[in-house]
Amino acid sequence: MDNNFDVAIIGGGISGSAAFYVLSQYTDINKVVLLEKCDKLASISSHSTANSQTIHDGSIETNYTAQKARKVKVAADKVKNYALNKGLQNKVIFKMQKIAIGVGDKECEFMTKRHNEFSNIFEGITFFNKEEVKRIEPKIIESLDGGDRSENVVASGYEESWCGMSFEALSENFAQEAMKANPNNQVKTNFKVMSIKQNEDGSYKIISKNKRIINAKFILVNAGSYSLPLAQKCGYGKDLGCLPVAGSFYFVNGEFLRGKVYGVQNPKLPFAALHGDPDISLNGATRFGPTAIVMPKLERSEHLFGNLSSELLIIDFKLGTLKVGFDLLKDSEIRSYAFRNILFELPFIGKRLFLQDARKIIPSLSLDDLTYARGYGEVRPQVIDMTLRKLELGEKKITTNKGITFNMTPSPGATSCLQNAEIDTLEIVKYLNKNFDIDRFYNDLGMSRS
Numbered sequence: 001m002d003n004n005f006d007v008a009i010i011g012g013g014i015s016g017s018a019a020f021y022v023l024s025q026y027t028d029i030n031k032v033v034l035l036e037k038c039d040k041l042a043s044i045s046s047h048s049t050a051n052s053q054t055i056h057d058g059s060i061e062t063n064y065t066a067q068k069a070r071k072v073k074v075a076a077d078k079v080k081n082y083a084l085n086k087g088l089q090n091k092v093i094f095k096m097q098k099i100a101i102g103v104g105d106k107e108c109e110f111m112t113k114r115h116n117e118f119s120n121i122f123e124g125i126t127f128f129n130k131e132e133v134k135r136i137e138p139k140i141i142e143s144l145d146g147g148d149r150s151e152n153v154v155a156s157g158y159e160e161s162w163c164g165m166s167f168e169a170l171s172e173n174f175a176q177e178a179m180k181a182n183p184n185n186q187v188k189t190n191f192k193v194m195s196i197k198q199n200e201d202g203s204y205k206i207i208s209k210n211k212r213i214i215n216a217k218f219i220l221v222n223a224g225s226y227s228l229p230l231a232q233k234c235g236y237g238k239d240l241g242c243l244p245v246a247g248s249f250y251f252v253n254g255e256f257l258r259g260k261v262y263g264v265q266n267p268k269l270p271f272a273a274l275h276g277d278p279d280i281s282l283n284g285a286t287r288f289g290p291t292a293i294v295m296p297k298l299e300r301s302e303h304l305f306g307n308l309s310s311e312l313l314i315i316d317f318k319l320g321t322l323k324v325g326f327d328l329l330k331d332s333e334i335r336s337y338a339f340r341n342i343l344f345e346l347p348f349i350g351k352r353l354f355l356q357d358a359r360k361i362i363p364s365l366s367l368d369d370l371t372y373a374r375g376y377g378e379v380r381p382q383v384i385d386m387t388l389r390k391l392e393l394g395e396k397k398i399t400t401n402k403g404i405t406f407n408m409t410p411s412p413g414a415t416s417c418l419q420n421a422e423i424d425t426l427e428i429v430k431y432l433n434k435n436f437d438i439d440r441f442y443n444d445l446g447m448s449r450s
């Protein structure tokens with residue numbers, strides 16, 4: 001078999017699959033290969049059990065500023081329009097209510113102000129007072145004794161929105177469409193990339209764990225948590241570190257919520273506030289989470305503390321990384337948040353503590369309603385910039401201008417998959433002297449290029 005390709009994409013999660021689709025459908029590149037170490041695509045962060053299954057467009061994510069919301073909305077519209085235009089309703093994309101709530105006077109004031117500001121960005125976004133919240137999401141208002149909770153509650157959001165997404169099913173769809181668009185393409189699973197070497201002509205040789213070899217003129221590394229170790233093995237990204245923050249979930253038996261309910265973010269905390277929503281792949285289960293616990297591993301395994309990552313030690317065994325960690329922990333609120341999140345993982349006490357937080361959304365929850373979602377959640381590979389000594393909360397790209405690019409895509413990386421694929425495609429066609437029909441890309445999405 002001919003193992004020479006124009007482009008090799010390492011990593012078959014949502015980012016790699018989206019790039020595979022855009023390169024195959026909208027460029028004149030001849031042969032693209034998607035390489036994945038697992039036996040199925042989207043088995044790590046893009047799996048339905050791993051993430052919160054949300055198209056983050058910024059309307060209810062109270063940790064986003066208006067400026068960030070404007071930006072993520074464009075990316076979110078791309079995946080939403082793709083799924084709707086392809087007729088993937090109720091297979092890939094799901095419709096439900098979604099709101100962000102403020103509880104108590106301070107949060108209600110914040111939500112009211114935020115709603116007024118964000119209604120300029122989000123057409124049709126609605127404000128709900130306590131009575132209206134009771135109508136659309138009764139469990140938020142019902143107190144433990146069956147009456148109404150005492151604090152004021154307001155909300156901002158939508159009674160109907162295509163906001164739930166199986167990024168796992170979308171990855172599979174992208175790969176199928178890419179194969180349909182160009183039968184020269186290939187998907188190789190069980191292909192764990194161990195080393196990348198540059199050939200004399202500037203192309204690359206990729207060698208797998210079981211000694212399979214692929215040659216490619218351009219490599220796009222979308223290997224999730226493993227993008228940085230692969231970059232550093234190739235001599236790039238030495239000024240970056242990684243803070244792996246695992247997120248876990250709890251299940252509530254029964255349909256407690258009709259849609260997504262997000263809370264107000266504490267601006268000091270680097271990760272999104274706890275939220276609750278119906279699980280799109282499990283009928284009748286409500287999920288709460290994710291938690292945020294720092295742990296020394298790049299991908300989560302069945303056992304929380306199993307599979308510690310030796311690659312991480314190589315990346316992070318530097319003073320700069322430790323310094324960022326210590327700086328974060330100097331703040332007492334972050335310290336107690338970090339400690340509480342560790343306790344959430346412990347048997348007996350974890351569930352009791354989590355219940356206190358979840359009751360902010362559903363006050364009538366009881367201990368028996370909650371079950372730790374074993375095997376759910378994943379690691380967010382947050383990047384640390386060691387030169388600036390700071391934690392980068394979004395995505396990070398290492399561009400080399402030598403025919404190899406590395407992407408690190410923590411949340412909302414799944415929502416931004418087509419946006420990132422577009423950016424990468426522009427870079428790849430320029431490098432290979434090929435063409436990208438970007439107007440057709442936008443036309444098919446029903447969007448204009450701004």
Ligand SMILES: Cc1cc2nc3c(=O)[nH]c(=O)nc-3n(C[C@H](O)[C@H](O)[C@H](O)COP(=O)(O)OP(=O)(O)OC[C@H]3O[C@@H](n4cnc5c(N)ncnc54)[C@H](O)[C@@H]3O)c2cc1C
Pocket residue numbers: 010011012013014015016035036037038041042043044045046047050051052053054055056167191192193194222223224225226227246247248290377378379380408409410411412413414415416
């Ligand atoms: C708890 C949690 C909740 C989240 N919720 C949301 C959400 O609601 N909405 C949202 O937009 N985002 C969410 N995110 C973020 C989102 O899940 C990620 O941004 C996204 O899945 C990243 O996709 P990816 O393809 O870049 O990485 P991954 O899905 O991790 O894919 C990387 C792939 O590379 C493969 N790979 C790794 N190393 C190698 C190698 N050496 N050789 C070959 N293959 C390799 C892996 O097996 C994997 O399949 C959440 C993340 C977490 C952890």
